[in-house]
Amino acid sequence: MLSHADTQALLLTLRLAAVTTAILLVLATPAAWWLARTRSRWQAPVSALVALPLVLPPTVLGFYLLVAMGPHGPVGALTTRLGLGLLPFTFGGLVVASVVYSLPFVVQPLQNAFAAVGQGQLDAAATLRAAPLDTFLNVVLPLARPGYLTAGVLGFAHTVGEFGVVLMIGGNIPGATRVASVQIYDHVEALEYAQAHGLAACLVVFSFVILLLLYGSRHVRAVRP
Amino acid sequence: MNNRNSALVSFAALAVIAVAPLLPVPARADxxxxxxxxxxxxxxxxxxxxxxxxxxxxxxxxxxxxxxxxxxxxxxxxxxxxxxxxxxxxxxxxxxxxxxxxxxxxxxxGRLVLWSAQEGAVDTAGAVLKSGDFAHLALANPKLAPYGAAAVETLEKLGLRTALEPRFVLGENIGQAFQFVGSGNAELGFVALSQVWRDGRFTSGSGWIVPAALHAPxxxxxxxxxxxxxxxxxxxxxxxxxxxxxxxxxxxxxxxxxxxxxxxxxx
The missing domain is CATH 3.40.190.10 (Periplasmic binding protein-like II)
Incomplete structure (x- = not known):
């Protein structure tokens, strides 16, 4: 049912979503921890900044990312200087854009999870002479696991469903940046509805299975605390 | 599967997907x-x-x-x-x-066509525009899309623009305009002939191929x-x-x- 190009687009989507989610979980952990714990007057402005990608329509966000990462933009100047070349129209560019686009979906669940960890438990760990890293790995992380699950699911699903940003940054290049959503758009534009339906069905079913796995694990937790 | 394992399996699956090689992309010099x-x-x-x-x-x-x-x-x-x-x-x-x-x-x-998904809804001279028996007329946004501009120009030449403007539904591009009509949500629409024409005839529905003289090429x-x-x-x-x-x-x-x-x- 799926052509070679369809399979390729599907795999590229999964790869993009997986890499983006992994990077986001790593980046968002210290950021969310800081946002949840700090009393700095910068807390509110930084929170607002993290939520900003929600405000812009994806094609608009994509356009400004394209300009910023292009040869005349500040990010483009930086990456060229670092010898990385220009990011748009590469897989790396898609990852960077997706990280920006899905940032609030990962930071906010983590921030809430960290905020829910009681100060008492942290104090108790400190009294028992646990080093901060030790406390984080053995006290905070287990308590925040549901938050990580939500953050991972939202980051992954949001990246799979991306369209406007990846179309603008990726340039719709087969095999390199043409993800499933863009491939479906291509099929629709070319009036190849049968192929569009087939690929869309695969994307939906696969995503459902992934979400089912993740949410299923969460349900088990609720039943057996 | 307990919760820890299930979550681990899911994240391990993500990791495998992340590092799995893509299908080979044939790269050729030409x-x-x-x-x-x-x-x-x-x-x-x-x-x-x-x-x-x-x-x-x-x-x-x-x-x-x-x-x-x-x-x-x-x-x-x-x-x-x-x-x-x-x-x-x-x-x-x-x-x-x-x-x-x-x-x-x-x-x-490109050629502009007045098209309906319904057989026999559009006559071969476009008189249906004057009879006015429709609620919506789909076209591409004339500010953004050449086919939209050509549609508005055609209506102006026919002296129907003011009368029909309240019934316009605008697609962001000609593809969206086609989806409005193709799905039957708009009874009529100006679309590209290439969207409804294959090998010398309409693939479905009915249409009037707008004479090239009615709009800029x-x-x-x-x-x-x-x-x-x-x-x-x-x-x-x-x-x-x-x-x-x-x-x-x-x-x-x-x-x-x-x-x-x-x-x-x-x-």
């Missing part, structure tokens, strides 16, 4: 990356296949809205040939030094981009567009090959 206006996606697919058969070169096609593709070209997109949906965008790229001067030319003329220009300046295969693709085979494909899709408007592609 690949020509070409940016194509979305309305020309269908014929371009066939033309690319014929081009590969005839020359051994491969056109790697990326489709999108003409304006978006131009923004990408200006920001370093790796395209070598650009097939736009209008004549102004390639001219602008040439002015900005992003296209090779002297290579810009018309490759196709829907000329679509192609140009060699700066990145393809030294690539013989890119120039070969531009020339191939004027060949017998490419033109037959365009005609079967309801385009008029723009033979008469063509100058030789500069070598």
């Amino acid at each position: 690949d020509v990356p070409v940016a194509v206006a979305a309305n020309f996606a269908g014929p371009m697919k066939e033309i690319a296949a014929t081009f590969a058969g005839a020359t051994g070169h491969h056109a790697v096609v990326s489709t999108g809205a003409t304006g978006a593709l131009a923004a990408q070209v200006a920001n370093g997109a790796p395209f070598e040939v650009f097939l736009a949906a209008d004549a102004t965008t390639p001219a602008r790229l040439e002015k900005d030094g992003l296209a090779v001067p002297g290579t810009r030319h018309a490759y196709a003329l 829907l000329q679509q220009d192609a140009v060699l981009l700066a990145r393809g300046a030294d690539h013989a295969a890119a120039r070969a693709l531009l020339e191939f567009l004027h060949g017998e085979k490419a033109q037959a494909i365009m005609r079967s899709y309801g385009y008029e090959p723009a033979v008469e408007a063509v100058g030789a592609v500069a070598r």
